[in-house]
Amino acid sequence: MNNPVSRLYFAGIDIGSTMSKAAIVDSYTRLLCYVVGPTGAEHRRRANRVMEDVLAKSGISLDEVAYIISTGYGRVNVPFADKQITELTCHARGVSALFPEARTAIDIGGQDAKVLKIKNGKLVDFLTNDKCAAGTGRFLEVAAETLGLELNEMGRISLLTSTPVKINSMCTIFAQQEIITRLSEGEPLPDILAGVYIAIATRVAKLAHQLKVEVPVVFTGGVAKNAGMVKAMETVLGIPLLIPPEPLITGCLGAAILARDEAFRLIQLGEFKARKKQLGEAYIDFSENAF
Amino acid sequence: MNNYYLGIDIGSVSSKAVVIDDKGIVALSVMPSGTNYASTSALIKDVAFKAAGIMENEITASAATGIGGRNAGCNSYHGVILCDAKGVHYLFPAVRSIIDIGGQGSQLISIDEDGRVINFNVSEICATGSARLLQVVARILGISIEDIGPLSMKSTRPSNFSTSCTVFLETEIITRISQGDKAEDILAGIHHSIADKISALSRGVDLQPDIAIIGGGALDSGLINTIEEKFGIKALVPDNPRIIAALGAALIARDSLD
Numbered sequence: 420m421n422n423p424v425s426r427l428y429f430a431g432i433d434i435g436s437t438m439s440k441a442a443i444v445d446s447y448t449r450l451l452c453y454v455v456g457p458t459g460a461e462h463r464r465r466a467n468r469v470m471e472d473v474l475a476k477s478g479i480s481l482d483e484v485a486y487i488i489s490t491g492y493g494r495v496n497v498p499f500a501d502k503q504i505t506e507l508t509c510h511a512r513g514v515s516a517l518f519p520e521a522r523t524a525i526d527i528g529g530q531d532a533k534v535l536k537i538k539n540g541k542l543v544d545f546l547t548n549d550k551c552a553a554g555t556g557r558f559l560e561v562a563a564e565t566l567g568l569e570l571n572e573m574g575r576i577s578l579l580t581s582t583p584v585k586i587n588s589m590c591t592i593f594a595q596q597e598i599i600t601r602l603s604e605g606e607p608l609p610d611i612l613a614g615v616y617i618a619i620a621t622r623v624a625k626l627a628h629q630l631k632v633e634v635p636v637v638f639t640g641g642v643a644k645n646a647g648m649v650k651a652m653e654t655v656l657g658i659p660l661l662i663p664p665e666p667l668i669t670g671c672l673g674a675a676i677l678a679r680d681e682a683f684r685l686i687q688l689g690e691f692k693a694r695k696k697q698l699g700e701a702y703i704d705f706s707e708n709a710f
Numbered sequence: 711m712n713n714y715y716l717g718i719d720i721g722s723v724s725s726k727a728v729v730i731d732d733k734g735i736v737a738l739s740v741m742p743s744g745t746n747y748a749s750t751s752a753l754i755k756d757v758a759f760k761a762a763g764i765m766e767n768e769i770t771a772s773a774a775t776g777i778g779g780r781n782a783g784c785n786s787y788h789g790v791i792l793c794d795a796k797g798v799h800y801l802f803p804a805v806r807s808i809i810d811i812g813g814q815g816s817q818l819i820s821i822d823e824d825g826r827v828i829n830f831n832v833s834e835i836c837a838t839g840s841a842r843l844l845q846v847v848a849r850i851l852g853i854s855i856e857d858i859g860p861l862s863m864k865s866t867r868p869s870n871f872s873t874s875c876t877v878f879l880e881t882e883i884i885t886r887i888s889q890g891d892k893a894e895d896i897l898a899g900i901h902h903s904i905a906d907k908i909s910a911l912s913r914g915v916d917l918q919p920d921i922a923i924i925g926g927g928a929l930d931s932g933l934i935n936t937i938e939e940k941f942g943i944k945a946l947v948p949d950n951p952r953i954i955a956a957l958g959a960a961l962i963a964r965d966s967l968d
Contacts, residue, residue, distance in 0.1 A: 588835075591876075596814075
């Protein structure tokens with residue numbers, strides 16, 4: 420006989436500045452399914468879209484989802500969520516689910532960087548930088564634009580050298596000019612790219628050292644998908660890093676697990692009510708495939 | 711025969727050359743620095759000599775400053791702080807504090823009655839505290855740098871920006887445009903962002919009157935107004951605020967022969 424609880428599912432949605440992510444877990448906090456996609460300007464449509472996508476991919480209907488938590492920069496724009504939780508709490512939970520031993524998490528996103536100290540699965544301290552583009556994914560985007568390269572291509576090329584040039588400018592704007600100057604001086608492209616990664620890693624490491632880095636260290640966020648960035652971060656910190664198979668989803672995974680915890684808490688209190696909130700209007704698909 | 715002296719300032723954005731004689735400024739030239747400082751130096755010298763109507767061998771002594779000044783092939787090289795102090799003291803002997811808003815950073819300098827540097831603070835780590843942000847906003851709004859000042863003065867409600875990073879400001883400016891903010895209000899808001907950064911620089915340097923504002927940023931009358939309001943001061947701005955360090959270098963070259 421089926422335990423009725425085992426048929427409940429829980430969802431987490433993370434609307435980041437650049438990417439939106441959704442995950443579904445079961446009662447045992449097992450990750451069943453996730454999706455990621457660009458955020459764009461229309462947060463609400465995007466929230467509907469990632470939720471529809473993750474339901475379609477998992478074959479689970481909205482009725483079977485007992486609780487939904489939204490997180491991230493655009494978390495207030497998820498009208499169908501039952502609760503909002505900050506991304507720091509969700510990240511810590513998601514990281515601990517994947518790496519129970521983790522003590523430090525470094526997350527570099529599209530527009531910010533965070534360092535989290537975790538103990539027994541709980542967030543105990545953190546520092547963030549969202550004031551300055553240096554040390555965030557934005558710095559990489561600017562460098563890629565300047566050089567006319569794709570982000571993943573940039574990472575691959577940077578691995579071809581062991582002699583990175585030193586990028587002296589801390590400011591993204593000044594570094595952009597420095598990259599052009601280095602190119603005109605005839606520095607090889609791989610050396611320049613490796614220098615760009617070292618510059619970001621140095622900036623983020625400074626943030627991390629303010630909190631004292633304790634191993635094991637987990638590296639997450641979209642920027643952790645970049646092989647050049649991982650190498651630079653490991654070089655600058657002088658330690659190996661743990662990278663989740665999909666570094667983008669720790670936030671939404673944490674939100675989904677917290678959704679499960681919250682639903683169980685309400686069930687125990689006898690206050691749990693079935694969800695009534697439906698998804699919003701159907702999205703307009705602006706992607707190339709839609710036309 | 712007249713003695714001529716050359717001062718060159720190869721900055722991150724623009725290069726300047728000034729030719730002086732024993733009486734004062736004879737000629738000056740300004741051009742973009744580009745990426746090859748040595749060839750820019752050769753070119754700007756040429757232009758300045760032509761403007762002065764002299765040949766290179768008529769120059770008695772030369773001095774260079776600025777980020778690329780070491781490649782300028784002059785008799786000596788001096789730091790920008792020293793050249794700023796020298797140039798400002800020559801034009802305005804009563805000035806005790808200098809705010810230099812350059813393309814790649816700003817500096818605050820306090821000098822004594824003889825033009826000697828007492829103290830200074832330099833910011834080269836952030837584009838928002840420099841004139842670079844003005845270039846960025848001018849590009850987005852499709853206007854020229856010279857138009858920024860007059861346009862910004864029409865502002866009645868300066869835009870309030872949530873970030874102080876030039877990169878993030880680029881995005882925020884576009885968002886504000888889409889929300890209907892007027893160009894003059896955006897410019898006035900940007901002036902506040904720059905003035906805030908410069909005000910952070912003033913910690914540790916005692917601002918005493920008279921105060922001069924120089925550098926490319928001083929071409930923007932709206933920015934001057936905002937700084938004057940923020941600091942509660944009235945500033946002196948030279949007619950050609952970009953050439954002061956080059957002028958200072960030329961004066962140092964002249965003094966070196968005394």
